[in-house]
Amino acid sequence: MHAQSDPDRRTPGEGSGSGSSPEDEQISAIISEFSEFFAFTRSRWSSYANDVHADLKGVGLMMMQLVLRKGPVTATGISQMLDMDKALVSRQIAKLRELGFVAAEPAPEDRRVVLLTATPRAQELMSQLRERWAHLYHERFEGWSIGELEQLRRSLHRFNTAGGELPQDGPATRCARGRGGGAGSDPET
Numbered sequence: 001m002h003a004q005s006d007p008d009r010r011t012p013g014e015g016s017g018s019g020s021s022p023e024d025e026q027i028s029a030i031i032s033e034f035s036e037f038f039a040f041t042r043s044r045w046s047s048y049a050n051d052v053h054a055d056l057k058g059v060g061l062m063m064m065q066l067v068l069r070k071g072p073v074t075a076t077g078i079s080q081m082l083d084m085d086k087a088l089v090s091r092q093i094a095k096l097r098e099l100g101f102v103a104a105e106p107a108p109e110d111r112r113v114v115l116l117t118a119t120p121r122a123q124e125l126m127s128q129l130r131e132r133w134a135h136l137y138h139e140r141f142e143g144w145s146i147g148e149l150e151q152l153r154r155s156l157h158r159f160n161t162a163g164g165e166l167p168q169d170g171p172a173t174r175c176a177r178g179r180g181g182g183a184g185s186d187p188e189t
Contacts, residue, residue: 042058044058044133044136045058045059045061045062046058048061048129048132049061052099052125053099055095055099056095056096056099057092057095059082059084059088059092060092060095060096061129062082063078063082063089063092063093063096064096064101064102064118064122064125064126065126066078066081066082067096067102067116067117067118067122068118068122068123068126071115071116071117071118072105072115072116072117073115073116074107074113074114074115074116075089075090075093075114075116078093078116093116096122100119100121101118101119101121101122101125102116102117102118102119102122103116103117103118103119104116104117105117
């Protein structure tokens, strides 16, 4: 665990080039905080994945959660949502299928496209993991007021919804559209 630091006590220009604007300095500090959070999250995902099965990687567990939340979804959709190489996604999905966490069926609109859904086994596992995560986050948020938690949630939601849209093309994206299939998963207009 890292030593707690007070971001308000940073001196102007700390961690950035001289002449930076206050906004640049704040964004740089936010990027540093996100990097630390991502490292924390990545290590947790890897640890939980190893607890589930020695051959399962943290990224596979992340994909399983995504299939559970967004399914039916295509491997292409997962690749787009996570901005990951399709070969990596395919290997992890194959492992999840082998372990009985993900089921695959051809899309009715185009039988070349495979739609992925979470199995009841995956749903049960993710429910158990969410309990563990909740405990961990409760510890980290100890001492935070409801107002602080709500402000963080609102700010993260605003940040997460401010991103641009990913490309929308190909049969996998079209077949999964409206089913959580990835970029452009909203129904066609």
